[in-house]
Amino acid sequence: MSSDWYPKAVRQPSPHQDDRPAGAAADLLVLHNISLPPNAFGAGHIQRFFAGSLDSTCHPWFERLNGVRVSAHFLIERSGAITQFVPLSKRAWHAGLSYFQGRERLNDYSVGVELEGADHLPFTAEQYRALAGLSGWLFEHSEIGPGQVTAHETIAPFRKSDPGPLFDWLTYYRELESRP
Template sequence: MNPIETMAALLAPDDSGWCGDVRRLASPNCDARPQGMEIDLLVIHNISLPPGQFGGDEIAALFTNSLDHAAHPYFEGLRGLRVSAHFLIRRDGATLQFVPAGMRAWHAGLSRFGERERCNDFSIGIELEGTDEETFTAVQYARLAALTEALARRYPLRHVAGHQHIAPERKTDPGPYFDWPAYQAACRQLPAAAALQFPTAV
């Protein structure tokens, strides 16, 4: 078993959809998926708050509706926003989970994958702490591949896409500095994630 497989085993979701080896911060910004809906899409995002700054608690505060909007001018534009993702992978690889994987997180917004709209219904959203203007860290890619493997073992995932692929008129993340070939190559070395389909431009 390679190191990423070992990491994936530690991240394995339990019956309620919470993963191991993560920090749990439950978000109220979630609800039930449509009855019988298969979870077959993984969506990769990036986020930083304030933009371009890393390491603070503001992302978690946003996803748990506890952001201090007076703390930074940018935050005024986020007032009233109710969003979440299932996971956040920090720059140092630390992973937070906000929504059980079986529940619907509010991460994709107005979106389409193939002929299907409302990607929140059938997807799991993973945020990487970062921006469109700089590279992500090696440990983030390792953690992302391990989390992808852990989720693919538990759920019928078939596809991976960026937010930019499912909402191209609105979103650009994870952006031009996200190394899709490296991520795909790492997944190809793993038992469950190897079967996933990646964006055709990769």
């Protein structure tokens, strides 16, 4: 990849990453949603979770996350602000047990983008604009193309439901088309 870091993102490196297997390049973009605790936004808990510094005593729901080590390459907040946790050449730990188009272990081949949200809430216009901008940049700076975008629910259908039924694929693709 010609660039490991998205220039419009705040960098916050996560310890929850490792090398991609030899010869594996990211050629798939996987979209997720996340809120910590569920349905709560803007408190910085997601960033601390991906950084391995979430205090499990600050909310009863967080106790279940003790010892969980996950990350994504990017987080897009409700405001459209983007944080990058893992360089694109490295493997983030976002897909888990997954399968898509004949391949397993999709962390090896994908870039993970978490949208701050929940399955039953619409995403914001700012998030769609930010996601389109990031996606366009990825299409230009990686092996990911416009037809190589999918949902976590698609690659892990028996375990996951995100980004959820309220993620508007048409709005996403319209934002992509309207980029300068």
